[in-house]
Amino acid sequence: MNFKNVTVAGSGVLGYQIAFQTAFHGFKVSVYDINDEVLGKAKAKFFELCECYKRDLNATQDQLDNTFNNLSYHSNLAEAVKDADLVIEAVPEDPAIKRDFYEKLSQVAPEKTIFATNTSTLLPSEFAEVTGRPAKFLALHFANMIWVNNMAEIMGHASTDLSVFNQLVEFSKAIGMLPLPIYKEQSGHLLNSMLVPFLISALDLWINEVSDPQTVDKAWMKSFGSPKGPFAILDIIGINTVYNVAKLHADTNPLMARLMNRLQTEFIEPGHLGMPTGQGFYSYPNPNYESKTFLQ
Missing domain, CATH: 3.40.50.720 (NAD(P)-binding Rossmann-like Domain)
Known part of the structure; x- marks a missing residue:
């Protein structure tokens, strides 16, 4: 090399x-x-x-x-x-x-x-x-x-x-x-082959109004001792990346179509793209999930 x-x-x-x-x-x-x-x-x-x-x-x-x-x-x-x-x-x-x-x-x-x-x-x-x-x-x-x-x-x-x-x-x-x-082509490589289904399951709970993002994150963090939940991870990835992926599958997947539309209205248009812009599902710096009282 x-x-x-x-x-x-x-x-x-x-x-x-x-x-x-x-x-x-x-x-x-x-x-x-x-x-x-x-x-x-x-x-x-x-x-x-x-x-x-x-x-x-x-x-x-x-x-x-x-x-x-x-x-x-x-x-x-x-x-x-x-x-x-x-x-x-x-x-x-x-x-x-x-x-x-x-x-x-x-x-x-x-x-x-x-x-x-x-x-x-x-x-x-x-x-x-x-x-x-x-x-x-x-x-x-x-x-x-x-x-x-x-x-x-x-x-x-x-x-x-x-x-x-x-x-x-x-x-x-x-x-x-x-x-x-x-050693073999795999959409999502190793990490995202495991991560994407996890994140989609969390987005499904949000889109279908089962619960709110912070509560979903609390459930994951408390159960598994993780420092971040799925919506915190989505903020780090960047909402624009999530939007682009949803857009790719919107024609064939109703959940992705609904996700694309909601992200566009609530996040893309106002420029709330996650951690890089200071606002996504959480506000940065010092997002709520880093607070000592978040899981209390």
């Missing part, structure tokens, strides 16, 4: 975390997004991450200064990937957006560049051909709050070169992750 230069495409909920974590571990990271305004928001979030790294990882100021020195910002895709050994795609969870991105990426990336998608629910085989380099394409999925939930799921498809797969396993270790190799 000879990676030195990594491009992270998309600076949203997970993209900015992947970029910062990779730069923190000594790689040169080009952060790509659609315009300078979005990139400016990413820079602001990097400063917020500094406090998290100090608190949770005991990061020193020198380490954080080196991290920022390893980061560069680009709204021109060709410029962002010109030296890339690896591109990690973290654009919205929408097949059309991802397909359009890979069509453009394939025209400007060097031949050496490996492409990895951070998709949480889609399969790499859906995009393998449009990348123009199916043997050098696979999924590399991270959990939210990457610096503490430090695991990486590596999943190829039928045409992924085994050496590429193994390089991504080594890269995951190099950026402080616990690598979780997956």
Whole structure:
């Protein structure tokens, strides 16, 4: 594994975390997004991450200064990937957006560049051909709050070169992750194959007005000693991601259609997208579920 230069495409909920974590571990990271305004928001979030790294990882100021020195910002895709050994795609969870991105990426990336998608629910085989380099394409999925939930799921498809797969396993270790190799394509990888049914069951209780989000969370937290319930997890994932997934299945799943409509009205339109915006099912910072009296 000879990676030195990594491009992270998309600076949203997970993209900015992947970029910062990779730069923190000594790689040169080009952060790509659609315009300078979005990139400016990413820079602001990097400063917020500094406090998290100090608190949770005991990061020193020198380490954080080196991290920022390893980061560069680009709204021109060709410029962002010109030296890339690896591109990690973290654009919205929408097949059309991802397909359009890979069509453009394939025209400007060097031949050496490996492409990895951070998709949480889609399969790499859906995009393998449009990348123009199916043997050098696979999924590399991270959990939210990457610096503490430090695991990486590596999943190829039928045409992924085994050496590429193994390089991504080594890269995951190099950026402080616990690598979780997956040997057969699975929608949702390992984590979301278990997590999504859990979250859907909680959303079903909310949509059908069986109970409210905080009460559902209390039931889970009290029963299993978990620090967070499903609606707290949904806030961390980001309501926009949940909305996009619901939208994908709205035509064939009545629950997903109702969920999409309610999320759009109550969360998407007012901009309450969860933890990143300070408001979702809970208010941030200091959400209720962190209170000592929440389970009393």
